[in-house]
Amino acid sequence: GAGVSQSPSNKVTEKGKDVELRCDPISGHTALYWYRQSLGQGLEFLIYFQGNSAPDKSGLPSDRFSAERTGGSVSTLTIQRTQQEDSAVYLCASSNRYAGANVLTFGAGSRLTVL
Amino acid sequence: EDQVTQSPEALRLQEGESSSLNCSYTVSGLRGLFWYRQDPGKGPEFLFTLYSAGEEKEKERLKATLTKKESFLHITAPKPEDSATYLCAVQAARGSTLGRLYFGRGTQLTVWP
Numbered sequence: 001g002a003g004v005s006q007s008p009s010n011k012v013t014e015k016g017k018d019v020e021l022r023c024d025p026i027s028g029h030t031a032l033y034w035y036r037q038s039l040g041q042g043l044e045f046l047i048y049f050q051g052n053s054a055p056d057k058s059g060l061p062s063d064r065f066s067a068e069r070t071g072g073s074v075s076t077l078t079i080q081r082t083q084q085e086d087s088a089v090y091l092c093a094s095s096n097r098y099a100g101a102n103v104l105t106f107g108a109g110s111r112l113t114v115l
Numbered sequence: 116e117d118q119v120t121q122s123p124e125a126l127r128l129q130e131g132e133s134s135s136l137n138c139s140y141t142v143s144g145l146r147g148l149f150w151y152r153q154d155p156g157k158g159p160e161f162l163f164t165l166y167s168a169g170e171e172k173e174k175e176r177l178k179a180t181l182t183k184k185e186s187f188l189h190i191t192a193p194k195p196e197d198s199a200t201y202l203c204a205v206q207a208a209r210g211s212t213l214g215r216l217y218f219g220r221g222t223q224l225t226v227w228p
Binding site: 004 | 119160161202206215217
């Protein structure tokens with residue numbers, strides 16, 4: 001597609017429920033990134049993919065968070081047993097480079113609210 | 116540990132009043148320093164990449180510069196449409212976090228008429 005697409009744009013859920021956030025990167029981009037942005041905070045790195053593998057997933061805050069990427073394209077970030085502190089905007093970005101200086105193109109984000 | 120600090124946190128300018136935003140960084144060898152603009156409710160939008168000390172890049176009223184320890188985003192004669200949060204990020208050239216970008220918290224710029 002022309003840009004990075006994320007869905008849903010907004011998600012309200014109850015504490016303890018599982019949520020899935022989807023990212024559709026720019027066609028041909030091999031690298032895909034997930035960041036989290038909380039109110040008043042900077043972008044917090046979660047994980048990135050090169051193809052379908054995740055060389056660095058050290059930013060995932062707990063084992064309740066997981067992510068996968070299939071076909072070198074779409075990625076899903078899953079949060080199990082959501083907590084109120086998980087409320088944030090989850091941003092996905094893609095890039096056509098990995099080892100060089102990376103220009104990331106971001107999606108509009110998925111705003112997650114945990115009640 | 117790789118870190119990025121931006122200042123000020125917020126800046127209010129009158130239209131036409133030039134100023135600069137600061138980004139100081141520590142990184143294990145710099146692969147690139149990036150400036151992004153973020154509007155409310157949107158994802159960050161790429162502005163510039165700088166690779167080495169002494170480099171400068173310009174786009175309309177914005178000019179980014181880089182030294183070995185910091186980068187400046189100079190805004191000349193700003194307009195209200197320049198109001199946004201400006202984010203700085205760095206990418207390390209070495210180490211296990213090779214592909215990761217580290218972001219600062221941003222400077223929220225407001226330009227009033």
